[in-house]
Structures are given as C-alpha cells and as structure tokens.
Amino acid sequence: MQPTIQVLEELAREAGKILRAGYEQEHEIRYKGVIDLVTEVDHQSEAYLIDEIRKRYPGHKILAEESGVTSGSQDSVWIIDPLDGTVNYAHQIPIFTVSIGYSAMGRMSLGVVYDPMRDELYGAERNAGSFMNGKRIHSSEAIDLKKSLLVTGFPYDAWDTEYDNFGNYVRFAKQSQGVRRLGSAALDCCYVAAGRFDGFWELQLNPWDVAAGGLIAEESGAKVTNVRGKADYLSAPQSIIACAPGIYEQMLKVLNTPVDEKAQGG
Numbered sequence: 001m002q003p004t005i006q007v008l009e010e011l012a013r014e015a016g017k018i019l020r021a022g023y024e025q026e027h028e029i030r031y032k033g034v035i036d037l038v039t040e041v042d043h044q045s046e047a048y049l050i051d052e053i054r055k056r057y058p059g060h061k062i063l064a065e066e067s068g069v070t071s072g073s074q075d076s077v078w079i080i081d082p083l084d085g086t087v088n089y090a091h092q093i094p095i096f097t098v099s100i101g102y103s104a105m106g107r108m109s110l111g112v113v114y115d116p117m118r119d120e121l122y123g124a125e126r127n128a129g130s131f132m133n134g135k136r137i138h139s140s141e142a143i144d145l146k147k148s149l150l151v152t153g154f155p156y157d158a159w160d161t162e163y164d165n166f167g168n169y170v171r172f173a174k175q176s177q178g179v180r181r182l183g184s185a186a187l188d189c190c191y192v193a194a195g196r197f198d199g200f201w202e203l204q205l206n207p208w209d210v211a212a213g214g215l216i217a218e219e220s221g222a223k224v225t226n227v228r229g230k231a232d233y234l235s236a237p238q239s240i241i242a243c244a245p246g247i248y249e250q251m252l253k254v255l256n257t258p259v260d261e262k263a264q265g266g
C-alpha cells in the first residue's frame with residue numbers, strides 16, 4: 001500500500017511537536033565528527049517516525065539519518081531526516097525542519113518538510129505542484145544572477161576536504177545580491193520553492209537532506225540538478241542546484257568554471 005501526502009504531513013507535524021517540545025531543554029550532545037553533532041531529540045524524532053512507518057507500512061524500506069537502513073521493499077522507500085538543522089537546534093536558533101520523502105519504484109513521488117517554529121508545512125506530490133500550508137507556491141522569476149538572493153551550506157568536514165565549497169561561496173558572493181547560510185538544506189530547498197530565495201546550491205549532501213525538499217523545489221517550477229547539470233541529485237557524489245530556471249545556466253557556469261581550487265563535489 002502506498003502512503004498519501006496527508007500521511008507524510010501528519011507524521012511531519014507529529015515529529016515537529018517532538019522538536020518543539022525539546023527545543024528549550026538542555027541537550028545530551030554526542031559528536032559524530034569534530035563539528036558534527038546529534039542530540040537526544042534527533043533520536044526521539046527519528047524513533048517516532050520509524051515506529052509509525054513500520055506499523056503502517058511494514059514492508060517498506062526506510063533510510064533515516066541516525067539509524068541508516070531499515071530493510072524492506074526497494075520499490076517503496078522512505079527517506080527521512082528527523083531534524084535537519086541540528087546545529088541550529090542545539091544552539092536554540094529556531095531554524096530547523098523535519099524532512100520526509102517517499103520514493104515509489106525508484107522515483108521520488110512525495111515530499112514533506114515541516115518547520116515547526118513557524119508552523120510552515122511544505123509538501124509536493126510528483127506532477128501535482130508544491131504547497132505551503134495548503135497554498136500553491138512557485139519558484140521565483142529571477143533571470144539575472146546579479147540581482148538574485150542565494151543560499152548555500154557547508155559540509156561538516158569542511159576543515160579537511162578539498163570540496164569545502166568556500167571558493168564557490170566567494171564567487172557567488174561577488175556575483176549575486178548575496179548568499180545566506182540558514183543551516184537546513186531541506187528548508188533552503190523550500191525557500192527556493194516559495195520564491196524567497198532565487199537559488200540554492202550545496203556539495204557533499206546526503207539523500208535525507210534534500211530528497212523531500214528537492215521534489216518540493218522541482219514541483220514549484222525550480223530547476224533542480226546536481227552541480228554537474230545531471231538530473232540525478234540524490235546519488236553519490238551528491239550535490240545540488242535548485243534555482244529559478246532563469247538563473248540556472250548562470251549558476252551552473254559559476255560552479256563549473258575552472259578556478260585555482262576544486263569547486264565541485266559531484
């Protein structure tokens with residue numbers, strides 16, 4: 001049995017309640033890397049989601065950030081980030097989301113991203129458009145990179161990797177209205193879908209960061225590919241551009257112009 005978008009919305013709202021309830025408490029922080037951390041609330045949110053999905057759809061496969069793969073049918077796959085924006089969350093910066101994507105027969109077909117602090121629920125169903133709190137949303141009509149507001153993010157191993165994205169940041173900062181860094185890749189995609197940002201790019205992501213947000217951006221009319229221009233932005237080595245179609249070629253050019261350091265991750 002396939003889930004409906006309403007099921008994903010219900011699960012995202014419930015997980016969002018868990019994030020809201022834990023927001024002001026002191027956290028048990030564990031470091032997965034030097035600057036990559038996880039809190040007890042990431043685990044609570046993920047446990048809730050996995051439990052509900054297992055109960056309702058026992059044969060489905062689940063890929064979730066903190067527990068990895070829960071085996072099931074390859075034709076029905078849930079891709080979950082129980083808390084996207086953990087560093088913000090741990091610092092009590094109210095910018096974080098729950099991200100739930102569902103892939104049917106190898107293709108993303110449903111995606112929901114919930115921002116519990118603003119009570120903004122973004123969702124998309126393949127070929128049926130994107131919505132925020134029930135209202136249709138569209139990517140911006142930007143055509144000039146110089147007048148475009150962009151957003152990006154950086155990987156947790158930015159101190160050590162050659163794909164640190166810093167060079168791209170500098171180039172875009174000098175060729176656009178500005179570049180923000182919100183700290184939730186899922187929300188970055190949704191803000192492109194809502195036309196708040198004109199474009200988003202990032203290197204070295206994981207499928208759970210953008211499985212739902214990428215579909216929401218696509219369905220809003222945004223152009224979404226990896227930074228090499230390939231349609232598959234969920235397979236490794238993973239990277240993404242999600243932007244207004246009118247600035248896509250300009251963004252792709254910036255990301256693919258050879259410079260004095262490595263610019264690409266995919």
Ligand code: IPD
Pocket residue numbers: 081083084085086087152153154155156182183184185186202204205209
């Ligand atoms: C991170 C956020 C951030 C992005 C990182 C992600 P997490 O996810 O989406 O915006 O720059 O690459 O890993 O760790 O908060 O779930």
Ligand code: CA
Pocket residue numbers: 081083084085185208209
């Ligand atoms: Ca994430």
Ligand code: CA
Pocket residue numbers: 042065081082083084085086
């Ligand atoms: Ca996460």
